[in-house]
Amino acid sequence: MKILIIEDDENILAVLKRGFEEENYIIDSASDGEDGEYLALTNSYDVILIDWMMPIKNGIEVIETLREKDVRTPIIMLTAKDDIDDKVKGLTCGADDYLSKPFSFKELLARVNVLYRRTLSLTSNILQVKDIQIDIDSKRISQNNKEIIFTQKEYELLLFLIKNKNTLVSIPLIEEQLWNNEEYINSNVIQVTIYNLRRKLGKDFIKSSRGLGYKVEF
Amino acid sequence: MIFNFVLYYFLEQNTKLSIQNNLYHKAVFINNQILSNVPISELLKNKELASFEIAILKEDKVQFKKENTFFKSLIKYVKEDKSFFVFRRDGKLDGLYIFRINEPYKGAILFYERGFDDQISSKLDEIKEILFFLEPILLLLLMFLASKIADKILQSINKITKTANRIYVTDFASEIPQPKYDDEIKDLVDSFNLMIKRLKDGVQILEQFNSDVSHELKTPLTVIRSEIEITLNKNREQSYYEKSLKTIENETNQIQSIVDNLLLLTKYTKENVKQTFQEVCLDAILLSTIEKFHTQLKNREIHLNIKEFEAICVKANPILIQTIFSNLIDNAIKYSQANTEIDIFLYQDTHINFIIKDQGIGMEKEYLDKVQNRFYRIDESRNKKIKGFGLGLSIVKNSIELHNGELQIESENKKGTIVKVVLPK
Numbered sequence: 001m002k003i004l005i006i007e008d009d010e011n012i013l014a015v016l017k018r019g020f021e022e023e024n025y026i027i028d029s030a031s032d033g034e035d036g037e038y039l040a041l042t043n044s045y046d047v048i049l050i051d052w053m054m055p056i057k058n059g060i061e062v063i064e065t066l067r068e069k070d071v072r073t074p075i076i077m078l079t080a081k082d083d084i085d086d087k088v089k090g091l092t093c094g095a096d097d098y099l100s101k102p103f104s105f106k107e108l109l110a111r112v113n114v115l116y117r118r119t120l121s122l123t124s125n126i127l128q129v130k131d132i133q134i135d136i137d138s139k140r141i142s143q144n145n146k147e148i149i150f151t152q153k154e155y156e157l158l159l160f161l162i163k164n165k166n167t168l169v170s171i172p173l174i175e176e177q178l179w180n181n182e183e184y185i186n187s188n189v190i191q192v193t194i195y196n197l198r199r200k201l202g203k204d205f206i207k208s209s210r211g212l213g214y215k216v217e218f
Numbered sequence: 219m220i221f222n223f224v225l226y227y228f229l230e231q232n233t234k235l236s237i238q239n240n241l242y243h244k245a246v247f248i249n250n251q252i253l254s255n256v257p258i259s260e261l262l263k264n265k266e267l268a269s270f271e272i273a274i275l276k277e278d279k280v281q282f283k284k285e286n287t288f289f290k291s292l293i294k295y296v297k298e299d300k301s302f303f304v305f306r307r308d309g310k311l312d313g314l315y316i317f318r319i320n321e322p323y324k325g326a327i328l329f330y331e332r333g334f335d336d337q338i339s340s341k342l343d344e345i346k347e348i349l350f351f352l353e354p355i356l357l358l359l360l361m362f363l364a365s366k367i368a369d370k371i372l373q374s375i376n377k378i379t380k381t382a383n384r385i386y387v388t389d390f391a392s393e394i395p396q397p398k399y400d401d402e403i404k405d406l407v408d409s410f411n412l413m414i415k416r417l418k419d420g421v422q423i424l425e426q427f428n429s430d431v432s433h434e435l436k437t438p439l440t441v442i443r444s445e446i447e448i449t450l451n452k453n454r455e456q457s458y459y460e461k462s463l464k465t466i467e468n469e470t471n472q473i474q475s476i477v478d479n480l481l482l483l484t485k486y487t488k489e490n491v492k493q494t495f496q497e498v499c500l501d502a503i504l505l506s507t508i509e510k511f512h513t514q515l516k517n518r519e520i521h522l523n524i525k526e527f528e529a530i531c532v533k534a535n536p537i538l539i540q541t542i543f544s545n546l547i548d549n550a551i552k553y554s555q556a557n558t559e560i561d562i563f564l565y566q567d568t569h570i571n572f573i574i575k576d577q578g579i580g581m582e583k584e585y586l587d588k589v590q591n592r593f594y595r596i597d598e599s600r601n602k603k604i605k606g607f608g609l610g611l612s613i614v615k616n617s618i619e620l621h622n623g624e625l626q627i628e629s630e631n632k633k634g635t636i637v638k639v640v641l642p643k
Contacts, residue, residue, distance in 0.1 A: 011441045011469065019448040053433065080436040081429070102439035105447040 001116055001156065002026040002177055004045040006036030006062065007078065008054045016049070019105050024139075024152045025112075028181050033057025040066055043176055045073050046119060047112050052079035052090065060093045067094035074115035078103065113137060120163060129162055130218050132201065148200050153178060157193050161206060161216045170213040229341055237313055237331070238302050245317030245327045248274075253322055258282050271330040276323050296326050310336070374403040378410055390418040430608075434476050438469035445469075479609045482541065483616055491535055491620045498539060499531040500572070504564055507543040511551060519556040522547075526563040530570055532643065538617040545610040546574050546637055553578035553635070570623075572639040580629045589627070614639075 003020060007013045008031050017027050028043065030036035034056045040048055048066075052059040063075055074097075077090045082100035090098045096118075097111050117136055120127060127134040132143045139155055141148050150158070160177050161169055174190050194214060198206055208214045244267065251261045258274065261267075262284060273283035275296060295303055296316055303314040310333040317327040374397050381394045393414060394407045442465075449462040486494070508522065515522055550560045558577040565571055581589065589611050618625045623641035 009437050009441075011465070012437065012444070015441050015444045015448065015465070019444060022448065022451070080433040082432075101436040102443045105444040108444075 001046045002028070003112065004036065004039055004043070004048045005029045006033065006049070006054070006059070007051045008032055023109065026178060026180050033059065033062045037062045037065055039181070040071060040073070041069060046116050048073050048075045049078055050075055052077060052081055060090065063094045074119060076111060076115065127162070129216070130205070134159070143201065150200065153193055154197055158197055161214060166215065166217050168209060168213045168215045173213070225345065226342065233341065234304070238315065241315035241329050242317065244329065245315070248327050249317070249319050269331065273328040274325065275328065276325040281325070296328070371403065378407065385414060387421055390414055390421070431480065435473060438472045441469045442466050476609070479613055483609070483613055486535070486538070486620055488620060494535045495533045496536065497531055498534050498536045499529065500539060500570065501527060501529045501564060503536065503540050504543050507540055507547060510544070511547055514551055518551060518554070520551055520554050520558055520560060522560045522562065525561050526565045528565045530564065530566050532570065532641070534621055538620060542614050542617050542639060545614045549610055550574050550576040550578065566643065570641040570643055573636065575634065575636045577634040580631045580633050580635050582631050586627050586629060
């Protein structure tokens with residue numbers, strides 16, 4: 001899962017980044033509203049975390065621009081403001097959730113997962129695709145009640161393809177989704193990951209159009 | 219009561235006049251009789267004169283007197299200019315009237331009347347009777363009018379009371395409507411509305427301050443809380459724990475520093491700061507403060523010159539003075555680039571002057587006032603490229619004001635800033 005964190009306090013940013021990366025999330029970050037907005041408009045994220053009070057462009061303004069430009073990514077607002085009025089203002093401007101500082105990291109993690117589940121249109125944490133079940137919270141995949149072991153990248157890639165079901169997903173798009181902005185791939189690691197997924201789930205699970213991309217149909 | 223006294227006074231004056239008048243006519247009558255050679259004994263049979271003691275003088279000698287109880291001592295009054303005298307005797311008022319004559323001989327006719335105030339009291343009794351019936355009616359009328367006027371005034375005051383009761387720290391929406399007439403009540407309403415406005419402004423400043431404090435404290439708290447949770451989530455290498463604790467220590471120091479500074483801002487008032495004043499030597503404090511910045515100056519490759527330096531000792535609070543110097547030097551270093559200079563002046567003329575001049579990033583004129591506000595930072599970023607949370611200058615300003623001094627800032631964007639502290643001697 002790929003998360004964008006827009007936060008101007010470098011200490012908060014550093015600790016959040018470390019925490020999420022440890023949980024195998026892919027993190028992009030920006031330290032002011034303008035940079036954050038640019039990243040959100042040019043990349044696709046599963047969840048965006050955004051601070052309210054920031055230089056150049058504040059959180060509310062960024063959210064409003066994103067919603068205007070039809071970016072529907074779930075957004076959680078992180079802020080020191082904890083008035084009811086502030087919360088209402090944050091939520092009505094287009095944020096999906098609101099967390100007052102100082103928040104618990106565990107709670108933030110749980111809320112991120114809830115919003116992510118919502119993008120998959122799931123009401124429970126179990127996702128059923130064909131003959132496999134995916135437990136979103138524990139990141140476990142089983143086929144016919146038999147657990148299959150996946151690497152983190154394999155899991156992320158599978159989930160990304162399922163999320164974009166019946167659509168051809170290009171290799172650059174996969175690269176953008178599974179690696180953060182600072183990493184570059186100069187290898188066929190994506191192809192290898194696809195190969196491994198097919199080996200574990202069966203050849204027909206992922207269809208490929210050579211040179212164009214991959215898709216899951218169901 | 220006052221009305222009654224005034225009435226009595228006028229009555230007394232009025233009666234005196236009428237008595238004088240009466241006596242004058244009697245004297246003229248006697249004089250005419252004398253001129254027509256009517257014998258005095260015949261003359262005194264007149265009933266109108268029966269109640270008086272009468273004497274007739276000829277060339278200062280008593281020619282005639284009737285019932286001469288008091289005349290012996292009264293003759294001396296003839297030589298005075300006045301013609302009517304009032305005496306108080308046995309609790310009653312007596313009157314003496316002297317009518318000086320030239321024909322048929324040079325002399326005077328004296329009338330002495332006992333207890334002429336009896337006439338006044340009889341008149342008063344008459345008036346009392348009238349008043350006895352009139353006063354209650356007057357009183358009722360007055361009460362009615364007074365209550366009408368009071369109602370009118372109270373109506374406006376009730377409006378003020380109602381508005382005042384509605385005013386709450388969270389709600390200043392109401393303003394008292396202006397009365398129609400331009401009177402004292404309107405002045406009161408004006409003052410009240412102005413007061414509401416001032417309160418509103420004050421609360422707004424407080425709210426802003428609250429939100430700033432909470433923001434500044436919550437940011438490090440967020441880091442600490444997340445750091446602890448993430449660290450405890452798994453078993454870690456020792457170096458990880460050390461790094462984690464270091465982060466927490468840094469954030470804790472920041473909280474400590476915010477709290478210390480806030481206390482410094484609110485601890486002293488103009489009243490209580492005087493008790494902390496003692497003889498301090500500004501030059502010594504300045505030098506020891508500069509010494510604390512040596513490492514920082516060296517690391518940032520900034521050169522500090524003491525351009526003017528005088529020994530100045532005054533009564534002041536040493537902690538606040540040290541804070542002023544330290545914060546201003548810290549600011550100058552923070553906003554200076556490498557290979558620039560900071561100049562410092564300390565001298566006295568009519569006042570004590572401390573000037574610090576840097577060649578740093580400076581600022582636009584529009585920010586000059588705002589930088590002295592608590593928690594104000596121009597970049598608003600709290601980007602932490604330049605450490606601090608915007609309390610420094612407001613503490614400096616506050617400390618200077620506690621010493622009845624003045625803070626002046628001149629600055630040019632990208633050229634540098636001159637900060638001048640002027641303290642009374």
